Every structure is written in C-alpha cells, then in structure tokens.
Amino acid sequence: MRKKILDLLENNGRLTAKEIAIMLALPVDQVAKEIAAMEQEKIVLRYHTLINWEKAGEEEVAALIDVKVIPQRDLGFDEIASRIYRYPEVKSVFLMSGGYDLSVLVQGKSLKEVASFVSQKLATLEHVQSTMTHFILKRYKQDGVIFEDQEDDRRQALQP
Amino acid sequence: MTIAHGFEAHRFITPVVKNLPPSGIRRFFELVASTRGVISLGVGEPDFVTPWHIREACVQSLERGYTMYTSNYGLPELRGAIADYLAWRFGLTYDPMKQILVTIGASEAVDLALRTVLNPGDEVLIPEPCYVSYQPITKLAGGVPVPIPTVMTDNFALTAARLEHYITPRSKVLILCFPNNPTGAVLSREEMQAIARLVEKYNLLVISDEIYAELRYDGQPLSFASLPGMQERTILVSGFSKAFAMTGWRVGYVAAHPDFLAAMVKIHQYTILCAPVMGQMAALEALRSGRQDVERMVEQYDQRRRLVYSRLLEMGLDCFEPRGAFYIFPSVAATGLDSATFAEELLKEEKVAVVPGTAFGASGEGFIRCSYAASLADLTEAMNRMERFVARRLTFNQRAVAQV
Numbered sequence: 132m133r134k135k136i137l138d139l140l141e142n143n144g145r146l147t148a149k150e151i152a153i154m155l156a157l158p159v160d161q162v163a164k165e166i167a168a169m170e171q172e173k174i175v176l177r178y179h180t181l182i183n184w185e186k187a188g189e190e191e192v193a194a195l196i197d198v199k200v201i202p203q204r205d206l207g208f209d210e211i212a213s214r215i216y217r218y219p220e221v222k223s224v225f226l227m228s229g230g231y232d233l234s235v236l237v238q239g240k241s242l243k244e245v246a247s248f249v250s251q252k253l254a255t256l257e258h259v260q261s262t263m264t265h266f267i268l269k270r271y272k273q274d275g276v277i278f279e280d281q282e283d284d285r286r287q288a289l290q291p
Numbered sequence: 292m293t294i295a296h297g298f299e300a301h302r303f304i305t306p307v308v309k310n311l312p313p314s315g316i317r318r319f320f321e322l323v324a325s326t327r328g329v330i331s332l333g334v335g336e337p338d339f340v341t342p343w344h345i346r347e348a349c350v351q352s353l354e355r356g357y358t359m360y361t362s363n364y365g366l367p368e369l370r371g372a373i374a375d376y377l378a379w380r381f382g383l384t385y386d387p388m389k390q391i392l393v394t395i396g397a398s399e400a401v402d403l404a405l406r407t408v409l410n411p412g413d414e415v416l417i418p419e420p421c422y423v424s425y426q427p428i429t430k431l432a433g434g435v436p437v438p439i440p441t442v443m444t445d446n447f448a449l450t451a452a453r454l455e456h457y458i459t460p461r462s463k464v465l466i467l468c469f470p471n472n473p474t475g476a477v478l479s480r481e482e483m484q485a486i487a488r489l490v491e492k493y494n495l496l497v498i499s500d501e502i503y504a505e506l507r508y509d510g511q512p513l514s515f516a517s518l519p520g521m522q523e524r525t526i527l528v529s530g531f532s533k534a535f536a537m538t539g540w541r542v543g544y545v546a547a548h549p550d551f552l553a554a555m556v557k558i559h560q561y562t563i564l565c566a567p568v569m570g571q572m573a574a575l576e577a578l579r580s581g582r583q584d585v586e587r588m589v590e591q592y593d594q595r596r597r598l599v600y601s602r603l604l605e606m607g608l609d610c611f612e613p614r615g616a617f618y619i620f621p622s623v624a625a626t627g628l629d630s631a632t633f634a635e636e637l638l639k640e641e642k643v644a645v646v647p648g649t650a651f652g653a654s655g656e657g658f659i660r661c662s663y664a665a666s667l668a669d670l671t672e673a674m675n676r677m678e679r680f681v682a683r684r685l686t687f688n689q690r691a692v693a694q695v
Binding site: 139143154287288 | 314316319320323324331336338422424472594597598601644646651
C-alpha cells in the first residue's frame, strides 16, 4: 500500500489523502495515517516543486562536478561527503562507481560564483584529490518531466 | 426515356447510403470545436501517446526499408505474435497462418465479418448503448439491425432473458462489445455462459468486438470465444488502439474459424490489400515488449475511474460503476434535462464537453458519456465545473417543486 501511495505522491505532492484514498480504493483515515507515518519516518522527506527557472526569467547556473577523493580509514567516503554536502550551494551529492568518486551538483547565481566555490571551497578540502567541473547548459528533462513545452492534446475534441 | 438536366450527384448515391443517419454528434462537435477553453471528456481514445519504444520500432523499420505490401493476411511474425497473445491471455488456440487476419483497425474487422455472413434481411442483434458503427455497417451489408436495450439496473450487461426476447427466426448474428463503449459495462463468465447457451440453441454467430478487453478493472480479461463451444461460433475482433494507445495507427485483427477467415480475406484483399506495414511493425513491437505499458496505463485509468465515479456520485448523479474501457455513463435524470440539453448547456455554461448518451442508441437517453482518458488535473477541473452546473440544476428543480 505504501508503494502505491508513494507513487502517487511522487508525481503530485498536492494530492489530498482523500483523493489518494479514492484512487486506491482505501479508507481515507488509513491513507492519512500512512502518510503521516511516512513523513515521521523520513520516507517522505519533502513535498517538492519542479520549476523551470529559465522560463521564470531567473538566472541560474548549475554545474555537475566529478570529485576524486582519498577515502579515509574507517570512515570511507562518508566523512568527506558530509563535509561537502553541508555547503548550501551544494544541491546534491552522489557516491559513484567508475572513474571518479563523488558527483556534486552545485548551484549559484553566476558562472563566477560557482567557479569560485569549486576552486576555493571544494578543491581545497583535505582528501579531495581532483575536481572536474561540467556546467549545465540546458535542462531537457528532469525528474521524469520534459522541460520543453509539451505538445497540446492532439486528439479530436469529440469522438464516438 | 427521360432527358438529363445536367449532372446531379445525389441521384447517383444509393438510398441505403443516403438514408444512413449522419453522425449524431456532428453539430455538437462543431459547437465544441468553436468554443475556447473547453475541457473535453468526449474523446474516445487514450490520452497517452503511443509508448516511445513502439514509435521507435516503426521509425527503425522505415530506416531498414520496410515500405512494401505485406501478405494479405498481415506479416507472419505479427500473426504469430497475435496467436501467442490470444493463447497467453485467454487460453485460445488459433493457427496463425489460417485463422488470423490483420486489419485496418477493429472497425474493418467488424465490417468484413458482417459482409461475409449477411444475406439481405438477416437480423443482427446489437446490444445498446453501443459504439456508433454497428448499425450503419449492418445496413450497408444488407442486414437488419435489431437493437437490444441494456439498462443501468442490469449494470448495462446483456442478460440472456433480454437477448432471447429479441431473437427471431431471422436472427443470424449477435454483436457483443464488452467491455463496452459507452457504458463501461463488462460481462461476467456466468453472464457469458447464459448468452452462449442461447447462441447454441438458436444457432447464432457471434461477432465479439474485444477492443477494450485489456482495460478491465474487476478481474482478468475474458474473451467470449474462450467459453466452451464458442470458439468456432465467434469471430473475435480486437486491435491495438486502446490497450497500447495506438488509435491513429489503424491496426486491428480478427481471429476466427478458418472458413470465415478464408472468406473474409477475399474481401480484404480486393478492397484493402493489406494493413500498412509501418503500423504492423509497431504492433509487433507492442506485443513483444509492451506489456508493462499496458499495465501502467490500466493502473492509471483505474485510479481516474474511481476518482470520477466518486465525484459524480457526490454531485448527485446516479451512476453505474464502470468495470472496463475508459468511459463512465452517469444518468442525468436528477437534473431534469435530457442528454442533448445537458451536454449543450454544460458546454455553454461551464465549457466541459461530454457526449450525449443518445449518440449511442435510443436507450442512451437520460445518460451522458464521460471519458476518463484525460489527465488528473483536467479530470479534477472538469468535475469541479460539472459539479457547479449540476448544483444549479438541482436547486432550480427543488425551487420548482416547492412552488408546485
């Protein structure tokens, strides 16, 4: 049941417990209780809004940074990851398999701001071996949503 | 001998065609098309676009040069895949080389079947409300349509008692379309068994239009052909439009007794030749790796179905809970309006388009068809608007009653 509720909420955080209950044919109290429990258990972390900032006319610069680090004895990558993710400029941090260790998404107001964050804050951290910065030029699709204006409904308005 | 007074096209048109009624919703369609900001629940097809891997398969087949005619029967691989599907889904065994024909949508398949078996004056039993084409194509094939009304108190199912009441010595064919457009009704195994007994007793042939078979919300899909003794008596018609969101591709198929198939393919080869190869390639991909897409779409239709059903009841419309397809067919009796007036005034006042039940036969009077193949946001907004509209009519009626 949790999986079904989560599937619906992941796509639309504004669905009410009542709507979800109807859609899944479940008692509304039970759905409300489950949602509250999942919020408590930090399964549901936040109700997020996906925004096309470019369309909103706001400048936004983001970069994906490949970070190579030297893992620490007993602490592995977790310690260095936590030193990185504490910066508010850092929007997400992933531990990766392959040619580098951490993938860090950094967001800022300008190219300069992001670049100086990398050179002054990130690259200078102890245990950080190297960084490679890739600026994001255009967002085509994020979280399953295509950013380009979607075609209108192409169906005939009325058909038997 | 009469002397011609110039060319008059209408004189050349046969009375049968002349007398076919034009589509019952033509005028209403124009009204909808000319109104801005309409949310349409009047659409008879999925709101999903064909899954990308299916479209991609078609593009790839074009790149590889698949642009020719196929066998009259359709691509052998596709017929094989259809036979496998029918075996997996319904436990039916068909010889893909002799018993399956790929058509231009299920519509052509129904037409072929009727043209193959009807003699002038043969009666065709058609449970109504139903899809709009059965009556006209019966007439074009020289048959006589005999509508059998189904009612909300029977969950819009065809009961054996009702069917038997309409059977005459001239009855030859029974058309079944369950899950049903426009009511969303389905037939249970027991209901089908009762019908099968009459089919045997009166030596009828069944054309079973199972285009909505996959879209079922109360249990497993069921084919009439899978009932004991019914496979040889059933011309099974289906296609890819609804289950795989492939309406515009126009690919359907028919599975039947080899004698029926051999006869039908004659008409098909002289009139159509073959279904377009591009669509057939896409259909092959759909059957080979589209199962997850069907399940994903069915789950979403089911969720929307429950939401719309609950909203319609809340606003005070009496309604049968649909069990298949993607339509819901509420009664508008509580508003005191007939189907056409309800649809027209709802469009004018709240810009929501629905189809009057009368478009699907006389027994659809007093009902409207809403399709829930629409986004959740559109459905919610459409229900809000319809709720306002219904509330106004209900208060108006109460005042009228109070004054009397």
